[in-house]
Amino acid sequence: MPVTYLDAIREAQAKALAEDDRVFIYGQDVAEFGGAFKATKGLADRFPGRVVNSPISEDAIVGAAIGAAIEGMRPIVEMQFADFSSLAFNQIVNQSATHFWRTGVPCPITIRLPSGGTEGSGPFHSQSVESIYAHYPGLIVLTPATVEDAYSMLLEAIRIDDPVIFCEHKFLYYHLKADALPAVSLPVGKARIARFGRHATIVAYSAMVHEALRAAREMAEEGWEIEVVDLRSAKPIDTDTILASVARTGRLLCVGESFPWGGLTAEVISRVVGEGFHLLDAPPKRLNSKDTPIPYHPNLWRVHRPTWQAIAAATRNLLRL
Amino acid sequence: MSQSLPQSTLEAAGSPPAGTDRSVEAYRWMVLARVFEDKIAALYRAGKIVGGVYLGRGQEAFSASLGMQLDRARGDVFCGLIRDQAGRMAFGEPLIDSARTYLGSAEGPMRGRDGNIHRGRPSKGMPAMISHLGAMIPVVNGMLMALRHRKAQGVAGGVTIGDGGTSTGAFHEALNQAAVEKLPLVLAVANNQYAYSTPVSEQFACDDLADRAAGYGVRGYSIDGTDLDACLSAFTEAIARARAGEGPQMVVGKLLRLAGHGEHDDARYIPESKRSEPHGGDCLALARAKILAEGRAGAEAVAEIEKSAQERVEEAVARAQSEPAPNPYRESWHALATKHLSEGTTEV
Numbered sequence: 001m002p003v004t005y006l007d008a009i010r011e012a013q014a015k016a017l018a019e020d021d022r023v024f025i026y027g028q029d030v031a032e033f034g035g036a037f038k039a040t041k042g043l044a045d046r047f048p049g050r051v052v053n054s055p056i057s058e059d060a061i062v063g064a065a066i067g068a069a070i071e072g073m074r075p076i077v078e079m080q081f082a083d084f085s086s087l088a089f090n091q092i093v094n095q096s097a098t099h100f101w102r103t104g105v106p107c108p109i110t111i112r113l114p115s116g117g118t119e120g121s122g123p124f125h126s127q128s129v130e131s132i133y134a135h136y137p138g139l140i141v142l143t144p145a146t147v148e149d150a151y152s153m154l155l156e157a158i159r160i161d162d163p164v165i166f167c168e169h170k171f172l173y174y175h176l177k178a179d180a181l182p183a184v185s186l187p188v189g190k191a192r193i194a195r196f197g198r199h200a201t202i203v204a205y206s207a208m209v210h211e212a213l214r215a216a217r218e219m220a221e222e223g224w225e226i227e228v229v230d231l232r233s234a235k236p237i238d239t240d241t242i243l244a245s246v247a248r249t250g251r252l253l254c255v256g257e258s259f260p261w262g263g264l265t266a267e268v269i270s271r272v273v274g275e276g277f278h279l280l281d282a283p284p285k286r287l288n289s290k291d292t293p294i295p296y297h298p299n300l301w302r303v304h305r306p307t308w309q310a311i312a313a314a315t316r317n318l319l320r321l
Numbered sequence: 322m323s324q325s326l327p328q329s330t331l332e333a334a335g336s337p338p339a340g341t342d343r344s345v346e347a348y349r350w351m352v353l354a355r356v357f358e359d360k361i362a363a364l365y366r367a368g369k370i371v372g373g374v375y376l377g378r379g380q381e382a383f384s385a386s387l388g389m390q391l392d393r394a395r396g397d398v399f400c401g402l403i404r405d406q407a408g409r410m411a412f413g414e415p416l417i418d419s420a421r422t423y424l425g426s427a428e429g430p431m432r433g434r435d436g437n438i439h440r441g442r443p444s445k446g447m448p449a450m451i452s453h454l455g456a457m458i459p460v461v462n463g464m465l466m467a468l469r470h471r472k473a474q475g476v477a478g479g480v481t482i483g484d485g486g487t488s489t490g491a492f493h494e495a496l497n498q499a500a501v502e503k504l505p506l507v508l509a510v511a512n513n514q515y516a517y518s519t520p521v522s523e524q525f526a527c528d529d530l531a532d533r534a535a536g537y538g539v540r541g542y543s544i545d546g547t548d549l550d551a552c553l554s555a556f557t558e559a560i561a562r563a564r565a566g567e568g569p570q571m572v573v574g575k576l577l578r579l580a581g582h583g584e585h586d587d588a589r590y591i592p593e594s595k596r597s598e599p600h601g602g603d604c605l606a607l608a609r610a611k612i613l614a615e616g617r618a619g620a621e622a623v624a625e626i627e628k629s630a631q632e633r634v635e636e637a638v639a640r641a642q643s644e645p646a647p648n649p650y651r652e653s654w655h656a657l658a659t660k661h662l663s664e665g666t667t668e669v
């Protein structure tokens with residue numbers, strides 16, 4: 001039986017609930033209904049009283065999760081969409097992120113954010129907010145791109161003593177399949193070489209890893225060997241793996257689905273320039289969405305976000321420099 | 322380029338003949354909304370609409386009664402949410418706006434940038450909702466504050482929310498704000514017993530949401546939202562009091578969502594028995610029966626309303642379907658009104 005990215009998220013939560021009595025799930029429609037995307041389907045039955053529906057009160061949902069965490073629990077919060085986490089922004093960045101630093105008492109919450117664009121979802125059901133949260137000291141931000149990572153990184157996130165923002169990509173939920181759940185895995189904080197190459201490095205994360213891989217495959221037919229690095233975690237960034245890749249290729253394109261101003265792709269580039277300027281044969285480049293809200297119409301959306309075609313075009317430009 | 326449209330499509334209201342009973346007028350909007358949404362649902366099932374489709378089935382009486390009794394000509398504003406097709410049109414949103422937004426026509430008010438129910442014409446008193454529940458109430462408050470600043474007399478602002486939306490911080494902040502400012506706000510809470518799959522028993526613990534009104538210093542009304550006459554009179558009173566300077570009014574209508582949360586949802590979690598409980602009926606069928614039984618309109622007139630709704634919907638949908646989709650290469654990729662300060666950066 002193949003496992004989807006969504007199955008992996010559900011199974012990781014099931015395992016965490018089974019192994020650790022302190023774990024519970026809180027969010028809108030997560031109980032009997034199993035959540036808007038069915039990421040908690042069946043868990044309320046298997047773990048009575050530990051998968052709890054909330055009112056439509058994001059601020060209070062995260063606030064209560066924080067309270068439970070500092071009282072010894074391991075809450076998992078499901079936001080119905082990443083976009084709605086804006087309403088919990090205060091609790092996330094001011095309460096959870098500062099808590100350990102201020103008091104010495106850790107705040108182990110995991111906030112699951114169904115993220116990223118899908119066709120027709122429009123400006124309020126498509127956002128990628130990893131860079132916003134990564135900006136704040138005290139948060140860990142994860143952006144799994146594979147079924148294996150969705151599983152192992154979520155399990156690790158729940159065990160981590162700090163607040164973790166877990167950005168799971170909605171586009172990957174049903175499309176992405178693996179043969180089985182992983183037995184061993186890379187730890188959080190490590191990037192992964194998703195494809196080896198020697199002419200240029202594309203650093204990507206979440207759904208963009210798959211667009212980058214597709215671009216690399218297409219370009220292989222033109223004789224280019226493109227290396228793809230899957231960041232896996234947005235914070236911390238595994239700068240060593242990126243620098244090692246750039247040392248091999250001399251060229252860097254960093255791709256993200258979120259808005260172009262600042263953010264994770266800019267952070268990667270700034271680190272590579274600062275620490276590995278001498279490794280670069282060309283100016284490092286980055287590719288993000290356009291600098292407008294995310295459009296509803298598929299015609300506009302396809303142009304707004306980086307696609308494999310846009311990534312291939314940017315990589316070809318980079319190779320000409 | 323926008324082509325000229327047949328008058329019947331463009332006209333928002335198409336005012337009813339003089340002397341028409343107002344329940345019959347409301348019924349016209351309810352039917353138009355129902356027929357339109359049935360059509361949209363069919364198009365969605367046929368794969369002709371991308372994104373979510375959320376229907377107001379069962380809520381038309383409540384929604385239309387508010388929208389219809391607000392008056393843009395006096396300066397009123399109205400902000401509907403996802404189940405307010407009826408109220409939006411009754412307030413003055415042209416049917417073609419809806420068709421174009423659902424079908425992604427570049428000619429629509431949102432130009433394909435936003436879609437489906439996320440539409441409005443802010444300069445015509447219809448703010449365009451964002452998805453974040455509760456967020457529109459303070460926006461309507463602000464419009465009313467601006468109107469007050471401009472010395473507009475006797476205006477009112479209507480805004481709707483669901484039972485689930487009352488749990489947001491924005492709902493509480495905005496209702497308190499409106500009360501403190503004594504704004505002429507009419508807040509319509511459609512308690513359709515569910516927020517997606519979540520029953521009201523897991524949403525709030527008071528007996529009746531209208532009980533909350535007193536806590537804010539706001540007048541509360543609790544009505545049967547499936548009874549068109551009750552909806553009309555409650556909103557008549559609420560709007561009159563708001564206009565008269567009595568401050569915010571909160572009308573809670575009890576009814577039942579007669580559809581899935583969206584058309585992707587079979588709503589298996591709603592027991593069939595709910596439909597035979599109080600407030601579980603279909604406001605449209607109930608209104609029709611009453612209008613006929615009491616002779617407010619004859620069978621022929623009612624049939625004519627229904628036929629004309631079908632025709633108008635077919636015409637608007639056909640028109641929107643024939644229009645061009647947005648062209649990404651002619652799209653102006655700038656989010657700022659101040660164009661020269663817009664970066665529009667994608668590749669750096």
Ligand SMILES: Cc1ncc(C[n+]2csc(CCOP(=O)(O)OP(=O)(O)O)c2C)c(N)n1
Nearest residue numbers: 080084452453454483484485486515516517
């Ligand atoms: C702040 C916020 N959180 C979550 C959502 C996702 N969401 C969309 S509609 C909905 C249920 C709304 O229920 P209710 O307010 O009762 O309105 P109804 O759908 O019943 O008309 C939810 C949770 C949202 N739109 N906004």
Ligand SMILES: [Mg+2]
Nearest residue numbers: 483484515516
């Ligand atoms: Mg509801």
